[in-house]
Amino acid sequence: MNGARKLRLGPLPKAESTKVTFSCPSSLKYELGRYAALHAQTYGESVDAVTLNPHMLEASWLEIGDSRKRGAQAIK
Secondary structure, three states: OOOOOOOOOOOOOOOOOOOOOOOOOHHHHHHHHHHHHHHHHHHOOOOOHHHHHHHHHHHHHHHHHHHHHHHHHHHO
């Protein structure tokens, strides 16, 4: 991961959580760990990939929804 990239995920909000378990390739686990380290360095708050994952998924989900809305509007 390039340190010059702008992080897509900002400071983490406080929220209730529900535990979900998933499997991923070790290469993805490694990249998530690198992102967590970069996030901690950027925002001065120690955080691990397990903590970041739900926020990353939510941000991606919202981005996908926004792009679908924009695509649907372009078709009209």
